[in-house]
Amino acid sequence: MATLNLQNIRLTYGDAAAVDGVSLQVHRGEIVGLLGPNGSGKSTTLAIAAGILAPHSGTVSVEGFCHKTHPEEFARHLGYVPQNHALYDELSARDNLTFFGRLYSLSGANLRRQIPRVLDAVGLADRAGDRVGTFSGGMKQRLNLAASLLHDPVLLLLDEPTAALDPVSRDALFARLTRLRDEGHAILITTHHLDEAERSCDRIAILERGRLVAAGKPRDLLQPSIAGKAVLFGQLRDPLPVFQERAVRQRLGARVELEVTGRRLRLAAETSEELGRSLAFLLAAGVVLESFRSPTGSLERVMRASPAITPEASCRVGSA
Amino acid sequence: MPRWLGLIVTIARKDWSLFWADRRAAAFAFLVPIVLASVFGMIFQRPAASSASLKLPILIVREEAGPLTQRVIKDLLASPRFEAREATLAEAEASVAERRPGIAIVLPRGFERLNEWTMGGAADKPQVRILHHPMCAAERPWAEGAFTEIAMKRLAREKLAGLLGRESDSAVAPPFQIEATPVAGPRPFNSFSHSFSGMTLQYLLFWGMESGLLFLRERQRGVWSRLRAAPAPLRLVLLGKAVATAGIALMQVLATFTFGYLVFDVTIGGSVVGFVLLALAICALAAATGLLVAAIGGTEARARSVCILVILGISMLGGLWMPAFMLPAWLRDVSLSLPTTWAMRGLEAVTWQGRGLLAVLPSVAVVAGFTLLFLLLALAKLREDRPRLCREN
Numbered sequence: 001m002a003t004l005n006l007q008n009i010r011l012t013y014g015d016a017a018a019v020d021g022v023s024l025q026v027h028r029g030e031i032v033g034l035l036g037p038n039g040s041g042k043s044t045t046l047a048i049a050a051g052i053l054a055p056h057s058g059t060v061s062v063e064g065f066c067h068k069t070h071p072e073e074f075a076r077h078l079g080y081v082p083q084n085h086a087l088y089d090e091l092s093a094r095d096n097l098t099f100f101g102r103l104y105s106l107s108g109a110n111l112r113r114q115i116p117r118v119l120d121a122v123g124l125a126d127r128a129g130d131r132v133g134t135f136s137g138g139m140k141q142r143l144n145l146a147a148s149l150l151h152d153p154v155l156l157l158l159d160e161p162t163a164a165l166d167p168v169s170r171d172a173l174f175a176r177l178t179r180l181r182d183e184g185h186a187i188l189i190t191t192h193h194l195d196e197a198e199r200s201c202d203r204i205a206i207l208e209r210g211r212l213v214a215a216g217k218p219r220d221l222l223q224p225s226i227a228g229k230a231v232l233f234g235q236l237r238d239p240l241p242v243f244q245e246r247a248v249r250q251r252l253g254a255r256v257e258l259e260v261t262g263r264r265l266r267l268a269a270e271t272s273e274e275l276g277r278s279l280a281f282l283l284a285a286g287v288v289l290e291s292f293r294s295p296t297g298s299l300e301r302v303m304r305a306s307p308a309i310t311p312e313a314s315c316r317v318g319s320a
Numbered sequence: 321m322p323r324w325l326g327l328i329v330t331i332a333r334k335d336w337s338l339f340w341a342d343r344r345a346a347a348f349a350f351l352v353p354i355v356l357a358s359v360f361g362m363i364f365q366r367p368a369a370s371s372a373s374l375k376l377p378i379l380i381v382r383e384e385a386g387p388l389t390q391r392v393i394k395d396l397l398a399s400p401r402f403e404a405r406e407a408t409l410a411e412a413e414a415s416v417a418e419r420r421p422g423i424a425i426v427l428p429r430g431f432e433r434l435n436e437w438t439m440g441g442a443a444d445k446p447q448v449r450i451l452h453h454p455m456c457a458a459e460r461p462w463a464e465g466a467f468t469e470i471a472m473k474r475l476a477r478e479k480l481a482g483l484l485g486r487e488s489d490s491a492v493a494p495p496f497q498i499e500a501t502p503v504a505g506p507r508p509f510n511s512f513s514h515s516f517s518g519m520t521l522q523y524l525l526f527w528g529m530e531s532g533l534l535f536l537r538e539r540q541r542g543v544w545s546r547l548r549a550a551p552a553p554l555r556l557v558l559l560g561k562a563v564a565t566a567g568i569a570l571m572q573v574l575a576t577f578t579f580g581y582l583v584f585d586v587t588i589g590g591s592v593v594g595f596v597l598l599a600l601a602i603c604a605l606a607a608a609t610g611l612l613v614a615a616i617g618g619t620e621a622r623a624r625s626v627c628i629l630v631i632l633g634i635s636m637l638g639g640l641w642m643p644a645f646m647l648p649a650w651l652r653d654v655s656l657s658l659p660t661t662w663a664m665r666g667l668e669a670v671t672w673q674g675r676g677l678l679a680v681l682p683s684v685a686v687v688a689g690f691t692l693l694f695l696l697l698a699l700a701k702l703r704e705d706r707p708r709l710c711r712e713n
Contacts, residue, residue, distance in 0.1 A: 050549040075551035084542030088334075090341035102330040103550040105323065147546070157549075 001064060003028050003155050003186035009048055009058030018044045019055065020210040028154065031177060031187040033201035035194065041210040042190040043083065046159050049188060050080040062155055076104065079148030083159040085140035089133035093124060093143055096132060097150060104151035118146040122176065138169040145176065156180065158189040162196060174200040230275040234265040237288040248285055252278055327552050331560025332567065338534065339568055349527060350575045357519035357576065361512035361584060364642065375403040376462055377421035379412045386432035392474050393427070401466040412451060422456035423463045437475060510672040512584035517667035518640035520576045521602060521660060522631065524569045528606035529627040531565040532613025536620045558699060562607040569603035589674030598666045598680055601687040605659060608694035615701035634660045659690035
């Protein structure tokens with residue numbers, strides 16, 4: 001039985017579907033990454049999984065407990081880590097945990113035992129009495145995680161937990177999540193960092209405009225498109241007219257892949273140098289990118305390899 | 321302890337901890353209404369003993385010197401109705417323009433012609449002018465009436481003296497007596513009772529607003545999402561918050577009225593049970609106001625601006641700053657639709673008016689009704705708002 005079971009869930013805001021027929025299962029001992037661009041419905045799906053939002057159709061259950069029929073049992077089996085540091089800055093770490101623990105009916109010796117345990121698990125045992133307002137962003141994020149572990153839930157739901165973390169803190173967080181997975185927790189995490197999903201998730205699910213467009217192991221989903229190639233994903237300021245796309249594609253040649261879907265662009269080449277030259281050509285042809293990134297971490301190489309990307313062109317990319 | 325009660329206590333205790341976390345802010349929450357109530361009370365204080373002999377400050381201008389004018393001025397200066405002094409016309413005009421004082425009586429040239437006045441005579445009448453500041457419309461008829469009485473007494477006394485051969489005060493005394501009886505209650509008006517009731521009420525609403533803003537901050541921080549993911553029904557979470565807000569509000573009522581009693585003799589002259597019921601209803605109203613602010617407030621800055629405007633408006637219209645009888649009649653009718661008006665009526669009834677439980681019950685009922693309305697609106701809005709909470713994240 002899946003720990004988290006989302007079956008054909010749908011939620012709309014007016015006429016727009018924020019989540020459209022998503023089905024997803026998360027089992028004990030696995031980390032599932034929910035990926036997608038901003039506005040794709042990741043956080044909404046996670047909020048539905050946490051029982052914060054009720055879907056307009058479909059069912060949600062945790063360990064077999066349906067949210068509609070057994071809301072309390074449903075809530076007791078999951079720990080939710082919101083994207084913001086959902087803590088009271090005015091209170092100490094211990095007082096925060098005491099409050100959140102009591103919401104889950106923890107009290108007395110049980111609560112006194114759990115608080116040092118979770119603080120120790122996130123490396124904050126020596127700061128228990130300090131006010132949260134004095135903590136750094138990374139420490140708050142760790143405490144944020146600790147608050148969701150107090151009642152020892154089998155399912156953990158984390159909404160972009162690495163959004164404001166530096167690389168060292170991100171690695172430390174994923175090390176903790178990996179340990180929790182190995183202890184038998186089921187973990188669903190939203191992110192838009194392909195690299196961290198690829199490294200740390202056992203499975204990933206990709207959302208696009210509220211629809212689940214792909215799900216599977218990261219190697220299966222990510223590698224075919226980028227294996228052995230330098231790839232760049234970009235966001236166009238304006239949709240590319242068909243004639244311009246055709247002309248650009250012709251000039252780039254058959255060795256360079258160009259895919260344009262609406263305002264989204266994917267460029268792939270055999271080498272970083274070739275990718276850099278292609279990018280420079282695009283910019284010179286008047287294509288304006290709002291942003292671009294390379295999931296293979298080769299962006300710096302792409303930029304370095306392209307002498308044609310002048311400071312002006314870079315500015316145009318950055319400020320467009 | 322049952323689970324539902326434990327949840328309410330947990331949430332209330334957390335909100336109390338947050339309130340006391342900033343000790344200075346907490347102290348100000350108690351001190352500000354006390355200071356404001358004391359200042360307002362002192363401004364509007366009228367010693368009970370002298371209220372019967374309240375004097376209207378005026379200036380007297382004489383445009384010609386004559387024996388009759390001189391005697392009328394002497395009577396005006398000696399009158400218990402006026403606090404009068406003589407001035408030149410230029411000085412009087414300048415003073416009245418600045419409302420220091422707001423009234424001046426000008427005895428014109430030709431005033432001496434009244435020596436020839438006879439009862440029923442239609443001789444050329446000298447024109448006595450009353451200069452008044454636009455804000456002194458209420459004092460003008462008072463000055464007019466008192467001057468007419470004094471001038472007519474003087475004329476009558478002099479005419480009768482001609483008939484009787486001597487001046488006689490008793491001959492011009494009115495053949496009746498006037499007795500002033502206060503009907504609002506057996507006790508004299510105490511400006512401190514009014515100001516302590518009004519400022520307590522106003523600051524309870526401000527405290528309600530603050531608790532609502534705290535709630536909004538919880539939503540913005542994402543704590544609300546965490547609360548909603550916990551096994552705690554929405555109604556119990558809201559009830560816990562309401563209990564915390566109402567509890568602190570009750571402490572404010574106790575602190576303010578205790579200070580008023582110890583320093584300014586503000587007492588519960590009427591039904592103590594009525595006062596307690598009303599205090600509980602008002603504290604519940606403050607809590608419900610907070611939940612409503614959190615439910616419909618949008619952003620914290622927007623909610624704060626709108627709340628301050630609304631609270632100051634309903635405080636003024638409800639008679640929390642100064643007695644409601646100073647408002648125009650139509651506005652007093654409009655203000656009956658506000659909870660502050662009823663709460664203030666009730667507090668005045670049980671404090672300086674010394675009235676019984678029955679006199680307070682309508683106020684308790686109206687305030688409780690508004691509380692229930694605010695709670696239902698907040699609950700409905702927060703239930704409906706759940707998708708928006710997620711989008712904020």
